Amino acid sequence: MRTGARAIVVGLALALTACGGSSSTGASSSNSYQGKTIQLGAILSLTGAGGVYGPSSQKGMQLAVDKINNSGGVNGAKIALDVRDDASDKIQSAQVAQTLIQQGQLLALLGPTLSNSAVAVHPLAESFKIPILAVSTTGIHIVPDCNFPKTDPCTYVFRDSLGEETAIPTNIKVYAAKSHPTTGVLMVANDDKFSSDGGKIVANTVGQYGIQLLDTVAFSKTIADFSAPVTKAVQKHPDVIFITSLGGIPAKIMIEARKQGFTGQFLGGNGFNTAVVSNQAGADGKGAESGSAWYLNNTFPSNADFVRNYRSKYGNDPDQFAAQGYAAILILADAAKRANLTFSDTPGDRTKLRDAMEKVNIQTPLGPFQFTSTHDVKQTVWVIAMDGHGGFTLVQSVNPS
Amino acid sequence: MAQQLLNAIFIGSIYALFAVGYTLVFGVLDVLNLAHSAVFMLGAVITYSLVALHGVPFLPAALIAVVACGLLGLLIEFVALRPLRRRNAPPISALISTIGLALIFVAIVEQATPGTVFSWLWQDGANSVRFPSGAVPNPTYHVLGLTIEGTKLLILITSVVLMLVLGYVIRFTQLGRALRAVAENRRAATLLGIQVDRIFASTLFLSSALGGLAGLLFGLAISDIGPYIGRDQVELKGLAVIVLGGMGSIPGAVLGGYLLGLIEVLAFVRFGSNIEAGVAFAALFLMLVIRPQGLFGARLRERL
Numbered sequence: 001m002r003t004g005a006r007a008i009v010v011g012l013a014l015a016l017t018a019c020g021g022s023s024s025t026g027a028s029s030s031n032s033y034q035g036k037t038i039q040l041g042a043i044l045s046l047t048g049a050g051g052v053y054g055p056s057s058q059k060g061m062q063l064a065v066d067k068i069n070n071s072g073g074v075n076g077a078k079i080a081l082d083v084r085d086d087a088s089d090k091i092q093s094a095q096v097a098q099t100l101i102q103q104g105q106l107l108a109l110l111g112p113t114l115s116n117s118a119v120a121v122h123p124l125a126e127s128f129k130i131p132i133l134a135v136s137t138t139g140i141h142i143v144p145d146c147n148f149p150k151t152d153p154c155t156y157v158f159r160d161s162l163g164e165e166t167a168i169p170t171n172i173k174v175y176a177a178k179s180h181p182t183t184g185v186l187m188v189a190n191d192d193k194f195s196s197d198g199g200k201i202v203a204n205t206v207g208q209y210g211i212q213l214l215d216t217v218a219f220s221k222t223i224a225d226f227s228a229p230v231t232k233a234v235q236k237h238p239d240v241i242f243i244t245s246l247g248g249i250p251a252k253i254m255i256e257a258r259k260q261g262f263t264g265q266f267l268g269g270n271g272f273n274t275a276v277v278s279n280q281a282g283a284d285g286k287g288a289e290s291g292s293a294w295y296l297n298n299t300f301p302s303n304a305d306f307v308r309n310y311r312s313k314y315g316n317d318p319d320q321f322a323a324q325g326y327a328a329i330l331i332l333a334d335a336a337k338r339a340n341l342t343f344s345d346t347p348g349d350r351t352k353l354r355d356a357m358e359k360v361n362i363q364t365p366l367g368p369f370q371f372t373s374t375h376d377v378k379q380t381v382w383v384i385a386m387d388g389h390g391g392f393t394l395v396q397s398v399n400p401s
Numbered sequence: 402m403a404q405q406l407l408n409a410i411f412i413g414s415i416y417a418l419f420a421v422g423y424t425l426v427f428g429v430l431d432v433l434n435l436a437h438s439a440v441f442m443l444g445a446v447i448t449y450s451l452v453a454l455h456g457v458p459f460l461p462a463a464l465i466a467v468v469a470c471g472l473l474g475l476l477i478e479f480v481a482l483r484p485l486r487r488r489n490a491p492p493i494s495a496l497i498s499t500i501g502l503a504l505i506f507v508a509i510v511e512q513a514t515p516g517t518v519f520s521w522l523w524q525d526g527a528n529s530v531r532f533p534s535g536a537v538p539n540p541t542y543h544v545l546g547l548t549i550e551g552t553k554l555l556i557l558i559t560s561v562v563l564m565l566v567l568g569y570v571i572r573f574t575q576l577g578r579a580l581r582a583v584a585e586n587r588r589a590a591t592l593l594g595i596q597v598d599r600i601f602a603s604t605l606f607l608s609s610a611l612g613g614l615a616g617l618l619f620g621l622a623i624s625d626i627g628p629y630i631g632r633d634q635v636e637l638k639g640l641a642v643i644v645l646g647g648m649g650s651i652p653g654a655v656l657g658g659y660l661l662g663l664i665e666v667l668a669f670v671r672f673g674s675n676i677e678a679g680v681a682f683a684a685l686f687l688m689l690v691i692r693p694q695g696l697f698g699a700r701l702r703e704r705l
Contacts, residue, residue: 047511048629051527218673224634225623227408228666235404248529248625255531255624259541260404260548276528280624283534315515 033075036343038107038336040329041082041100043121045113048088049221049247052276053321054113057135058083060318060325061110063310068329074336077343079329086112093117094124101128105346107336107353108133110328114246115139115194122146126154129347131354134159135328136321138167138270139197144374156354158375160331160366161324164194164269167291168201168244170381170398175267175289176209181239184211184267187229187253189221189245198244198269206242214238221249230256243268250288251280258284265289272386273320279390286388294323294366295382295394302363317391318365327364334362402670404547409666410659411553411622414560417658418615419635420642421564421651422608428649429584429604432492436477436499437612438631438639439506444470444613445620445630446510450522452536459537463617470613474605477502482605483598503632510628529627537621556618563611564655571651580604584649641685647695656696660684 042061044054065079073079084100086093093112100106101124108131112121115137123146125132134142138161144153175181184206188199199216206213214236219229226249233241234257241257243250243266250271257266265287271277272290281288296307296317306326310318318326335356341349361370372378378400384392419441426434447469451462481498513519514526540551571577582590583600591597619634620626642661646653661681668680688695 047527051511052529055526219669222633224619224625224630224638225408225412227411228405228669231404231408232670248627251529251531252623252625259539259550261541261543276525280529280531282531 032343033073033077033341036077036341038074038077038079038333038341039082039105040079040332041084041103041106041109043084043086043093043096043100043109043111043113043117045088045093045117046083046085050088050113052247052274053136054085054088056274056319056321057111057113057325059310059314060322060327061135061329063306063313063322064326064329064333066313067309068333074333077336077341079333081329082106086117088114088117090114090117090120094120097121097124101125101130106130107341107346107349108332110135110325110332112137114192115142115197116192118142118146119193122154122157126156129156130350131156131158131357133328133332133357134161135324136161136270137194138162138164139194140165140200143376153374156350158357158371160328160364160369160377162270162291162293162377162379162381164198164201164244166400167293167381168198168269169205171267171269171289171291171383172202172205172209172211174383174396174398175240175265176211179239179265181211181265183214183236183238184240184242185214185233185236185238186216186242187233187245188216188218188243189249190218192221192246195221195245195271198271199242201269202242202244211240221245221247226252226256227260229253230260230262233257234260234262238264240265240267242266244271246271248277248280251277251285254281254288255284270320273384273392275317275319275390275392278386278392281386282390283388285386288386289383289395291398292320292382292384292392293377293379294320295384295397296392297394298365298367298382300363300367303365303367306365323365327366327369330362330364331357331360331369334360403545405666405670406663407547407549407553409663411556411662412665413659413662414557415615415619415622415658416635416638416642416661417564417655418560418611418618420639420646420654420658421567422611422615423639424643424646424649424651424654425567425608425611426604427643428651429580430482430495430601432482432495432499433640434477434482434499434605434608435496435636436481436503436506437608438636439503440470440473440477440609440612440631441616441619441635442510442628442631443473443506444616445626446523446616446628447613448617449530449532449620449626453530453533454521454524459532463614466617467610467614470616471606471610473506473613474607474609475602477609478602478605482601486601507628507632523628525627527628529625529630531624531626532621550622552621556622559614559618563614564651567607567611568651576600576603638681641682643695645685645688645695647697650695650697653695653697660696 046054065081069078084096086096110133113136118137141148145151146154146157189195217229217233268290273292339352339356367380381398383395385395387393423437447466448462451457481502485494510523513523515524542549579595642657646657664681
């Protein structure tokens, strides 16, 4: 089926070339798009630890693809999205990326879900010169230095997800200004890039807001029972427990800490920002604050439309990961529209798309969207709190400085 | 520190309960049933689905789940073990076929979302959930500065009582004698008129029911119910526990469970972070070097 479609695309491209119809100016580009397919590949963690996030990204992306295809496509070209599961495993993620890239026809990649996997996948995309847009990776050294510790910028790697380097300090700043905590304990999963990066950011930030870190409780993301680490943290009697970890772990820590009598505040990172985690934490998570890239109840039109369409398609509320996935497709579609693609020279088209992505300036559910010069996102941070019923309330919004 | 010891005892109880079922099958059938961790997971998942999706109160739900897991044990026997035994396949074949069943069980839960065939069983795909608040009363007691949760106390009592009952059954009942006879020598047991196939089926039922119970208690205590809890949290540790205790030995599995819980927690308190698993498995390695038959392993002279 897919091969068939590809054969048609290639056939059409050949036919066009044979006719000598090499339209090169932007004005006539819309005709050459007609009937073509813009092929995108997404590497997402649909199962495993990242299974909390990946399915949301996928739903958001699919919603955007359907919306664009149903309203005439990108200058007449349809978007085809090939989603592959990497099972939250770094090695599997790289293998999936390799497979997708070697199929040869993909214009751009999305993902992978976890920062831990991005370390393997992004350098691969960079070396094959295929644009890759990260939709949920928030760790350090994602953009522009994807080959860290080498510092030369990766020119094909972008992200539309708010980095923890922005989100966590904003979150701490807002809470410190409001409640003046003086002590904290950091609980960090130290065998996962996303989590340990978050931990470093917390440790580097708290001092400037007068919070003393009493202890850092590091643990493995694979442990079953969090009672021992939580006991260690709770017995220090901190004002705040900072949690930088992913999957269901923040929820499990909150539940355990409340059971052990902790009455203080939970602050954390991107790992908090999904309804699944808020739902699992339930009443024990109520009031836990985090910096988010997106907030459900924002009423500006690009978000209101997204939320309404998502609810009618899937029957439940979107989360931040769905919004970022949705935004990613809008970004790629906008870039593709302006890139004057040939649909015959895939390497050339990839570079054209990359160039066009750098100039994206559109409205998304995340707010007005542009990339910085280092291909990172510059946007408002929404500090949100768990509401105890699987949702979130807005604490404060902080505009980019 | 006292609180940490309590933590060790609670998690140790779950390891022990899980490992007892694991070792029972090994002792009687000479087969490692690697689907045991998937049954553990299903114990939690079935209880959750009855409580959260079908409105059954917790206790009847738990009872149904335990019986259902026992029946899954029969499924394992009839699908993965018996056909191979009939063909005199080597034990490794049975090991592989149980891995296959485990993968199927996990995949069923992992793929179940609203609108799919198995949505009556599970609707959260790969996500973790917890029992709805209020479904299980969990009073917390504060004694001598220690925090003791009702659910964890329940786990401790249930585990100890069940392990004692199992010990009694194995030692002093007709079924227990038959089990031990089969474990000792399958052919001799057959000659004595013991229906070996029936003993195998009972063993799988018993073992899986215990595994399912361990799973639902885990879900209750850790607030973590999802398709991977068996595979990620107890499969390898269970194996470590039964090697530590002596393959096929029930007292060994019990002691091994508590020992592993203790080693893990102490290693965490003393060294912190990821050393925890390393220390546990280093202990296992030492045990294999110093005493390969495990704590209670009787050099295959007497089992169970």
